[in-house]
Amino acid sequence: MDIALLEVFRAVACEQSVTKAAERLGRVPSNVTTKIQQLEAEIGVSLFQRETKRMLLTPQGATYLDYAERILNLADEARQAVNPTRPTGTLRVGSMECSVASRLPAPLTRFNQAWPEVAIDLSTAPTRSLIDAVLGHRLDCALIAVPAGEWWLAPDALEKVPVFREQLVLLTPAGHPEVRTAQDVKPRALAAFAPGCTYRELAQNWLTENGGTAAGLTFHEVKSYHAMLACTAAGACISVMPKSVVELMRHVAVETTPFTTVDTYLACRPGFATPAFQAFRDILLESSNIASNNDQPPGSGSHSVVKHNSKLSSSL
Template identity: 50%
Template sequence: MIESPSPLDLAALDIFRTVAAEGSVTRAAERLGRVQSNVTTRVQQLEADLGTPLFLREGRRMALTPEGQVLLGYADQLLALAEEARQAVRPGPPGGRLRLGSMESTAASRLPVPLARLHGQWPGVALELSTAPTRELVERLRAHALDAVLVAWPPGQAPDPVFETRPVFTEELLLVLPAGHPAVAGPEEVQPGALAVFEPGCTYRRIGQDWFAPRPQPMQVLELGSYHAILACVAAGSCAGIVPRSVLAMTPHAALLRHQPIIRIDTLLTWRKGYRSSALDALQQALSAD
């Protein structure tokens, strides 16, 4: 008679994932509030159940094996689904973890007020906020590494049918130029030869590059890591930029820049079709309260 494999233990998967994140049994035990021997035993039991080593032991450092890397992706999904199931059947007020991803511009200019409102009304919701370009956020949402994201889909591109979406903000994107630059009727009249943008995967970068596409002399691309850096580069006269009006309104140095609108685009709250939680419902209420 063939023995059936042991079922995967969610608690063991959580311990495994924490050790992988910390790279150390000692730090994982501290984070989990467990003794080190318990963490070591649970990892060893998981390896025995699966019949393969999950970590390479390098002194006190724990590095994932290729099999461990594969399991980590499944562990993230299984633990996320378990949390989703708990929230779906849990009665009572909104609570539990909500992993929200956002474009940096949205997090900086749009989220402080609604997230403060969410925390004040529902302190039991444990919000985890992270920022990244739209493409990365969507990939993390698809992989169950995030529960919901605030993103801008490129004009003319419909959201993937595996997602549900809801418009929550409308952004006016501005072409930002040095203060002394004359008004422009089209991309060929822009004097700087470089465009300051975020990394690939940013929808606003794509919109900017598409706007400059008819220009006879292509724009060089200068990748920067923040809107502060982009606006400083523009103010210095060496480049142009594409910036939401809501972000420009936050800078005390707007007078050092010339700007003009190029497009309006919605920011969409996006989540996996079928995903439901009281925490997500509470977030939607907080975002639509104004």
């Protein structure tokens, strides 16, 4: 399979435009058009729907893009593996939103200064989606939060190293009474990211397994922590997020209650060890707040509302 053809296909799929893809690849538009036609002829199906100003993937094209991404990523990984002299190429990093907001800016700056030849391709998603992308070779590594004992993730499916420890806090509207148990929570809605977010799962389990808002619990799905905080401040919802994120938005009036601690792991496929990844891992470990952290291990905080739920605490 011609790697160059796949690179042209991926560029057009991402840009939805032959002209923009040509600019990105340093080619002339006619060459890009010819390459796409050549690829479609080889496969025997149309990969794009041609519109006036856009090139949209057909269902077959979307399926083919998933395979093309994995092939190109593996090819790049192979190049780095056989010539491991220094970090080069592209490192595809996935992360939870909270880590991007409060933990990654400084390490990414240091990494870019140390290894300017490496291009960081950064994307965000909930933990479950990140894990699927790592296992599917769409990402090289990801910052995830996975409580121990999760049935859906085999123990040896990923190599994981803890890099950050997050103090999760329960957010309630300003003036809300003190929360000691789930029964003390008044709003019956949880502002959270889409399913697949570990923090959402922890909050949902605690609320529903402790008789708090179990009856009629609803979800208000949001796209950002700013939106989550705003919904809570408005009085309609509660939410759970890392204290490090809340500290970035001190201007919003809400009540905070310690909830539990959860480790953030840098995860990759077993055996994945390109020079770029190893350099990135080393910088994250140098930035870790775990080795010198005086916090208690995840799930055992003496001031955590989760202490009332032995099942949840023991799963972390």
